[in-house]
Amino acid sequence: MLPVIFVMPIIQLIILVNAATYEMKNIKLCIVDQDLSTFSRNLSSKFEGSPYFVIEKRTFSSKEAITYIDRGEITAAIIIPQGFERKIIRNEKNIKVQVLIDAINGTNAGVSQAYIISILQDYNKQILSKLLPVNSSNNGIVTSRRFWYNPELNYKTFMVPGILVLLITIISFILSGMNVVREKEIGTIEQINVTPIKKYQFIAGKLIPFWIIGLFELAFGLTIGKLLFDIPLVGSLGLVFGFAAIYLIVLLALGLLVSTIVNTQQQAMFISFFFMVVFILMSGLFTGVESMPEWAQIVNKANPLAYFVEVMRMILLKGSGISDIIKQLIAIITFAFFMISLAVWRYKKIS
Amino acid sequence: MNFVEINNISKSYGTHKALLETSFSVKKGELFGVIGPDGAGKTTLFRILTTLLLADSGSANMAGFDILKDYKKIRQIVGYMPGKFSLYQDLTIEENLAFFATIFGTTIKENYELIKDIYIQIEPFKDRPAGKLSGGMKQKLALSCALIHKPEILILDEPTTGVDAVSRTEFWDLLRRFKEMGITIIVSTPYMDEASLCDRVALMQEGKIMQIDTPANIVKNYKPELLAIKSNNMHDLLVKLREYNLNSQVYLFGQTIHFSSNQTINQSDLNNYLKNNGHTNVEISTSIPTIEDCFLWLMKQHN
Numbered sequence: 001m002l003p004v005i006f007v008m009p010i011i012q013l014i015i016l017v018n019a020a021t022y023e024m025k026n027i028k029l030c031i032v033d034q035d036l037s038t039f040s041r042n043l044s045s046k047f048e049g050s051p052y053f054v055i056e057k058r059t060f061s062s063k064e065a066i067t068y069i070d071r072g073e074i075t076a077a078i079i080i081p082q083g084f085e086r087k088i089i090r091n092e093k094n095i096k097v098q099v100l101i102d103a104i105n106g107t108n109a110g111v112s113q114a115y116i117i118s119i120l121q122d123y124n125k126q127i128l129s130k131l132l133p134v135n136s137s138n139n140g141i142v143t144s145r146r147f148w149y150n151p152e153l154n155y156k157t158f159m160v161p162g163i164l165v166l167l168i169t170i171i172s173f174i175l176s177g178m179n180v181v182r183e184k185e186i187g188t189i190e191q192i193n194v195t196p197i198k199k200y201q202f203i204a205g206k207l208i209p210f211w212i213i214g215l216f217e218l219a220f221g222l223t224i225g226k227l228l229f230d231i232p233l234v235g236s237l238g239l240v241f242g243f244a245a246i247y248l249i250v251l252l253a254l255g256l257l258v259s260t261i262v263n264t265q266q267q268a269m270f271i272s273f274f275f276m277v278v279f280i281l282m283s284g285l286f287t288g289v290e291s292m293p294e295w296a297q298i299v300n301k302a303n304p305l306a307y308f309v310e311v312m313r314m315i316l317l318k319g320s321g322i323s324d325i326i327k328q329l330i331a332i333i334t335f336a337f338f339m340i341s342l343a344v345w346r347y348k349k350i351s
Numbered sequence: 352m353n354f355v356e357i358n359n360i361s362k363s364y365g366t367h368k369a370l371l372e373t374s375f376s377v378k379k380g381e382l383f384g385v386i387g388p389d390g391a392g393k394t395t396l397f398r399i400l401t402t403l404l405l406a407d408s409g410s411a412n413m414a415g416f417d418i419l420k421d422y423k424k425i426r427q428i429v430g431y432m433p434g435k436f437s438l439y440q441d442l443t444i445e446e447n448l449a450f451f452a453t454i455f456g457t458t459i460k461e462n463y464e465l466i467k468d469i470y471i472q473i474e475p476f477k478d479r480p481a482g483k484l485s486g487g488m489k490q491k492l493a494l495s496c497a498l499i500h501k502p503e504i505l506i507l508d509e510p511t512t513g514v515d516a517v518s519r520t521e522f523w524d525l526l527r528r529f530k531e532m533g534i535t536i537i538v539s540t541p542y543m544d545e546a547s548l549c550d551r552v553a554l555m556q557e558g559k560i561m562q563i564d565t566p567a568n569i570v571k572n573y574k575p576e577l578l579a580i581k582s583n584n585m586h587d588l589l590v591k592l593r594e595y596n597l598n599s600q601v602y603l604f605g606q607t608i609h610f611s612s613n614q615t616i617n618q619s620d621l622n623n624y625l626k627n628n629g630h631t632n633v634e635i636s637t638s639i640p641t642i643e644d645c646f647l648w649l650m651k652q653h654n
Contacts, residue, residue, distance in 0.1 A: 187437035191496070194401050194431045195454045196423060 005213060009167050009221045016166075017159045017229060024111045030057040030065045030077040037085035043097075043123055047078065052115050062098070069102045076101045076112050088127060149234075149317045157232060160225040161312040162285040167221055169305060170276070172214040172248050176255030177272040179206055180347070181265050203344055207252045214248040215241060234319035243311050243325070246332050250304045253339035260347045279305040304335050354379040354535050355400075355504065360409035362395050369395040371558040372409070377537060377551075382530045384549030385539040386646065392558040393539035394434055397508045400537070401431045414503055427455075430502030434509040434539075436489045440482030444473055444492055447481050448499060455500035465532070466495045469525060487518035494525070505529060507538040511545065523548045543643035554646050561649045566642060573645045576616060579607040579638040582630040591628050595621065600651050609644060 031044045047053045056074050059065055065077035079098040087095045099116055103109035150157050183189040192202065218241065225231045255272065262268045282289075282296065283305035289297060300306045307328040314320035322329070353376040362370040370392045377383045385393050398404040400411060402422040410417065416424045438447045445459075448470075452459050463470070469491045476484065481492060490510060497505060507526075511519045523545065530536055530550075538549070546552045547566040554561045554569070562569060582588045585608065592601045592610050599612035610616075618635050625633045640648075 186440065187433060187435045188439055189437075190398075190403060190433050190435075191431070191437045191451075192454075193403055194426055194429065195451070196426045196456075197454050 005171070005217065006220070008171070009164075009217055010224060012167055013160065013163055013221060013224050013228065016163045017156050024108065024115065025052055026054050027052055027076060027112050027115065028056040028074040029053045030059065030068050030074045031055055032059055032062050032065050032077060032079040034060055034062075034082045035080050035084040039085040039088055039127070040080045043080060043120075044078075046119050046123055050115075050119060062100075065100065069100060072102070074102070075108070076116060078116065088131070091131070156229045157317060158313070160229050160231045161316045162283075162309050164218060164221045164225065165283070165305060165308050165312055166280060166285065168214045168217050168244065168248065169251055169279070169308075171217055172210055172251045173255045173276060174269075174272055175210050175213070176207065176252045177258045177268050178255075178265055179210075180256060180259035181262055181268045184263060185265060199344055199347060203256065203340075203347060206256060207249070210252055211245070211248050214252075215244060218244050231316065233316055235315035236321070239322060239325075240312065240315050243308070243315075243329065243332065246329075246336050247304060247308045249336040250332060250339050253336070253343040254304075256343040257339065257346055260343065279303050282306065283309045285309050301331075304332060307332050353377065354381070355383075355411070355413050355537065357396075357400070357411040358409055360396070360399060360406045360411060362392075362399060362404070362406050369558050370399075370406075373558070373560055374409075375553055375560060375563050377535060379535055380530060380533050382526060382536045382538070382548075382550045384546055384552040385537065385555055386541075386543060386546045386552050386642070387539070387555030388541055390557075391555040393555060394508055395558075397431070397506050397537070397539065401429055401506055402426060427500070428503045430497035430500065430505045432493045432497040432505075432507045432510055434512065436481075436493060438481050438489075438493060438496060441480055443478050443480055444484070445477040447492060448495055451496045452499045457500050459499065462499055462501045465501055465529075466498050468528065469495050469498075486514050487521075490514055490518065490522065494522075498529070503535060505534050505536045505538075507536065509539055509541065511540060511542065519545070543641065543646055546642040552642070554642075554649060556646075556650055556653060559653070561653055562645075569642060569645050570640055573640040573648060575611040575613055575648065577638045577640050577644060578610045578616065578618070578621075579604070579636050580610055580621075580625075581607050581632070581634040582625060583632045584630060587628075588625070588630060591625060591630070595624055600648060602647060604643070607638075609638065611644070611648065 029047055031047065033040045033044060044055070048055055057065070057068055059068075062077070062079050065074075065079065068074045069077060077100040079100070081096060081098070084095065084097070086092075097120060099113070099120075101109045101112055101116075147153055180189070183192070222233070222237075222240075226233060254275070258268055258271050258275075262271060281287075282292070282300050282303050284300075285305075289300055289306060289310075292300065311320075311325050311328050314325060318324075355377040357376065358374050359372045360370055360374070361368070361372055373392070373396060385396065387393055395404065399406045400413065400418065402418055402425055405419075410419070412418065412421075413425055414428055416422075416428075418425060439450070442450065448459055448466075452462075459466075473484075473488050473491050473495070476488065481489065484492065494507075494510070497507070511522055514522065519542075526536055526538065527548075540546070546569075549566065551563065551565050552569065553563045562572075564572070580588065580592065585603075588608055589601060589603065592599070592608060596612050596614065596616070598614060599610060601608060601610050603609075622633055622635055638644075
């Protein structure tokens with residue numbers, strides 16, 4: 001068990017942080033250039049030059065491009081129709097380029113589409129500036145961006161705090177969930193129940209070791225995150241641990257509650273997993289909470305993971321202070337009281 | 352004075368009735384045996400007495416404490432050893448003992464006198480995890496843990512099941528010694544031969560108590576004549592004896608077949624009957640009944 005406690009965070013952080021990324025590189029492309037003109041070649045060379053795209057195929061038939069998508073050989077096809085150059089030079093309306101995207105993975109398709117569109121728009125501007133007189137007022141809006149708290153949009157900076165939450169959630173929830181039920185299976189709970197031990201003593205005895213392990217994991221994980229991924233630790237670490245300490249109580253009590261309800265470790269595992277998957281996927285760890293439907297956001301109010309993921313990112317990346325996270329803090333303290341009372345109430349020494 | 356009083360306790364699991372209006376009482380310092388086959392309701396009864404399970408109806412009190420109202424006090428004065436080994440397998444002998452002593456607010460030292468005789472036997476292995484002990488040693492450790500808080504009542508659920516013959520004898524010797532120290536002991540067992548080691552026994556079957564008495568009285572109250580019969584073909588003998596008298600009870604008992612009936616049996620008639628059916632070397636003798644004979648007879652009467 002001891003090596004697992006050390007090895008698990010290292011492996012999870014290294015694998016997940018590096019692998020679970022939305023950054024898309026090497027999107028496989030097929031260019032269907034039916035115009036074969038200077039303009040169309042210029043456009044395709046724009047894609048060629050981008051690090052995000054690899055031109056996998058070239059063809060003249062859009063039908064062929066679709067079969068490539070069907071076979072999964074390419075992610076997207078860009079079809080430049082005949083007369084593309086002529087229409088541009090004659091300044092006609094309705095100059096069209098077709099983009100076909102394999103949307104088997106909706107997220108990937110969305111990102112690919114955004115990349116493609118931005119290249120097309122860029123090209124569009126270039127043409128306009130070439131064809132229109134220089135002093136034309138129609139220069140469009142110039143946008144300049146600055147990304148706060150993560151200027152390089154470093155994906156790892158964003159993921160490490162989230163993965164850390166995942167890590168201590170799994171450890172605390174699964175360990176406490178399996179614990180009492182294991183005593184039920186072995187029968188040791190009988191021997192404990194005939195003793196005059198008090199309920200709160202028993203539950204405290206069950207929770208405190210895992211609580212310490214959880215906090216230790218967090219410290220260990222943060223160290224790895226700092227050393228390996230150089231994540232910024234802008235805010236107060238004390239606040240992070242303070243919040244984590246309360247968060248752990250919620251999770252441990254929830255695990256204990258599961259444990260007192262079920263009779264076998266198998267059932268405990270099944271129920272813990274159900275909660276974990278719902279909590280994790282809705283936590284905002286991978287997909288933003290803001291983009292969820294309204295009802296899901298309301299459901300998410302009861303998801304302790306969502307609060308912790310948010311708070312971790314706020315404190316670590318933004319340096320938020322206690323006044324910024326007061327809302328989340330109140331919520332998590334309420335949860336802690338609620339869950340611990342429920343677990344104590346549900347645990348009975350008499351069947 | 353009755354130290355333990357049980358009045359009409361009933362318990363069912365769904366439609367299955369585990370205990371039916373069970374009543375009995377145990378005197379202070381008595382070694383009381385609950386004898387019955389698996390599924391007789393022994394464990395259910397014990398779990399109710401140790402306040403682990405709530406009875407559907409009925410009442411009981413132990414040392415003057417009601418099992419419902421004063422369950423907290425009962426937990427202080429009762430030592431319970433469940434049928435299944437249920438100490439922490441990953442803790443050593445010493446750690447288990449120290450753990451249970453602490454929970455009861457005492458120390459090993461304080462009550463060492465009480466467990467000395469048992470503990471000496473397992474002491475050489477005190478650093479070994481409980482899960483890695485042999486059956487007999489586990490039993491002794493469990494008994495030590497049940498005694499560590501110097502209980503007034505000791506409740507042992509099938510303590511000798513799955514333990515070798517030598518350890519069983521040793522175990523019963525220990526129980527005798529604790530009884531002499533004034534501890535009231537209620538013990539269950541499926542082994543009929545252990546019944547004679549108790550002061551009084553309750554014979555239990557399908558949630559009902561069939562008889563409560565001293566082992567000697569139970570044997571004395573055995574009314575029918577009991578014959579032990581042998582022949583060259585034991586299997587056929589069993590069949591033929593069952594055909595001989597419909598109101599009889601016939602079962603294998605060690606090397607012989609035990610045959611008993613409500614009616615008087617003419618031994619020479621029986622001998623002739625068996626010879627006519629092709630049996631040779633027939634030996635018929637009257638036998639002194641054991642608790643097992645009594646139990647089987649009572650079972651037949653109850654069915």
